[in-house]
Amino acid sequence: MNAVxxxxxxxxxxxxxxxxxITHLQTENEILRANVAPEVLSELPxxxxxxxxxxxxxxxxxxxxxxxxxxxxxxxxxxxxx
Numbered sequence: 850m851n852a853v854x855x856x857x858x859x860x861x862x863x864x865x866x867x868x869x870x871i872t873h874l875q876t877e878n879e880i881l882r883a884n885v886a887p888e889v890l891s892e893l894p895x896x897x898x899x900x901x902x903x904x905x906x907x908x909x910x911x912x913x914x915x916x917x918x919x920x921x922x923x924x925x926x927x928x929x930x931x
Contacts, residue, residue: 882890
């Protein structure tokens with residue numbers, strides 16, 4: 850019985866972390882969408898963020914890894930040599 854309780858606690862902690870990640874990514878997405886050119890937005894798939902969350906919520910086994918932040922993408926790109 851202790852093993853079940855322990856696993857429940859671990860899963861609760863994981864859920865809290867995932868909810869924090871979702872909140873962070875939603876905020877980041879809103880900021881990026883607010884500061885991007887309309888042409889770029891029109892090229893994105895027609896699914897809205899809420900539709901994607903609905904799909905993700907209905908398929909709990911499908912975990913989407915977080916997308917790299919703008920800083921991570923910038924640091925991954927090779928720097929021009931002077």
